[in-house]
Amino acid sequence: MKVPLLDLVSQHASVRSEVEAAVNAVVERQGFVMGPEVAELERQIADLSGARHGVACASGTDALLLVLRSLDLAPGDEVITPAFTFFATAGAIHNVGGTPVFVDIDPETFNLDPTATEAAITSRTKAIVAVHLYGQMADMGSLGSIAETHGLTLIEDAAQAIGARRKVGGEWRRAGELGQAGTLSFFPTKNLGGWGDGGMVVTQDDALAGRLRSMRLHGGTREYLHEEVGLNSRLDSLQAAVLLAKLPHLESWSAARRTHAARYAAGFAGLQSVIAPPTDPLNEHIFHQYTIRAEGRDELHQHLTDNGVGNKIYYPLALHLQPCFGHLGYRPGSLPVTEEAMTTVISLPIYPELTESQVDRVVEVVGAFYG
Numbered sequence: 001m002k003v004p005l006l007d008l009v010s011q012h013a014s015v016r017s018e019v020e021a022a023v024n025a026v027v028e029r030q031g032f033v034m035g036p037e038v039a040e041l042e043r044q045i046a047d048l049s050g051a052r053h054g055v056a057c058a059s060g061t062d063a064l065l066l067v068l069r070s071l072d073l074a075p076g077d078e079v080i081t082p083a084f085t086f087f088a089t090a091g092a093i094h095n096v097g098g099t100p101v102f103v104d105i106d107p108e109t110f111n112l113d114p115t116a117t118e119a120a121i122t123s124r125t126k127a128i129v130a131v132h133l134y135g136q137m138a139d140m141g142s143l144g145s146i147a148e149t150h151g152l153t154l155i156e157d158a159a160q161a162i163g164a165r166r167k168v169g170g171e172w173r174r175a176g177e178l179g180q181a182g183t184l185s186f187f188p189t190k191n192l193g194g195w196g197d198g199g200m201v202v203t204q205d206d207a208l209a210g211r212l213r214s215m216r217l218h219g220g221t222r223e224y225l226h227e228e229v230g231l232n233s234r235l236d237s238l239q240a241a242v243l244l245a246k247l248p249h250l251e252s253w254s255a256a257r258r259t260h261a262a263r264y265a266a267g268f269a270g271l272q273s274v275i276a277p278p279t280d281p282l283n284e285h286i287f288h289q290y291t292i293r294a295e296g297r298d299e300l301h302q303h304l305t306d307n308g309v310g311n312k313i314y315y316p317l318a319l320h321l322q323p324c325f326g327h328l329g330y331r332p333g334s335l336p337v338t339e340e341a342m343t344t345v346i347s348l349p350i351y352p353e354l355t356e357s358q359v360d361r362v363v364e365v366v367g368a369f370y371g
């Protein structure tokens with residue numbers, strides 16, 4: 001039995017008629033840019049995120065870029081972020097002229113460590129970009145108080161955590177609800193994926209939403225009048241239509257991912273060499289990835305691949321050790337928890353359409369490796 005890491009073909013089969021009808025409506029109308037689907041998607045995703053506004057754009061990377069540009073950073077201004085994340089998080093900080101300051105993570109959740117975050121604040125720090133890695137929210141309560149105490153902007157990179165929840169101050173809050181802005185990605189492999197690139201910023205801030213709407217359209221609030229120089233970063237109506245058709249399924253897809261995760265956890269319970277991903281009891285995880293820590297990780301990777309089990313290492317080289325950030329002066333040993341994670345993690349199939357026997361097969365292949 002083969003178990004792919006992800007099976008978008010089977011997901012498409014389950015939503016084909018809804019998605020095709022939505023796409024055809026756009027095609028028949030021939031309205032491809034900034035159509036009503038985009039505004040409707042913005043409204044629905046803002047609702048899902050507990051935010052007042054959604055501003056759609058061309059990718060999750062652009063969502064980060066737009067928010068970070070709105071900070072108007074000066075050279076030397078610092079933005080604190082984890083090094084254990086997808087490249088875009090730090091790439092966007094660099095591309096708006098800021099200096100990424102990499103901070104270590106919590107060994108259980110792989111998310112930004114609040115104590116290390118506070119210790120890294122200097123007089124040049126302007127913002128914190130927290131990442132809700134693998135679908136589990138960072139400690140927004142602690143990070144929120146730190147940001148408030150030090151007058152910093154707190155941004156949530158929620159590309160992997162759409163619809164995830166966390167109890168903060170006794171109440172369930174959504175990914176994107178508590179930061180000054182949250183950024184989302186609709187890249188095809190994300191939990192809510194389009195037929196190409198797409199992204200969105202969600203925010204409670206009316207003024208920020210207005211500025212982002214202008215910035216994604218060359219920085220003009222009226223046609224041919226430009227208050228600032230912006231980007232061309234829109235979401236196509238076709239993508240919005242696909243995403244609107246899929247969105248009603250997102251909650252049940254996330255629930256299916258949680259069910260698979262529980263089955264894996266039970267299956268791995270007797271294996272000393274595998275640490276299943278713990279969910280912080282304050283979190284409702286959406287399992288964008290199911291990422292274990294494993295002894296002999298690289299050999300396990302080969303064994304899984306040889307036995308037809310899809311797997312991937314997110315992320316094999318943390319950002320503080322990337323050649324492009326060499327000038328920042330980090331060395332092996334700078335972020336020990338991050339470096340332990342990058343040498344031991346491996347992600348297993350967790351997509352909603354997996355069957356129980358496929359999950360059991362993955363457990364069996366992992367178990368066989370450890371004999």
Ligand SMILES: *Cc1c(COP(=O)(O)O)cnc(C)c1O
Nearest residue numbers: 059060061086088159185186187
């Ligand atoms: C996917 C991802 C992004 C970038 O989103 P794109 O839509 O691919 O540009 C940013 N941050 C994280 C954590 C991601 O996983």
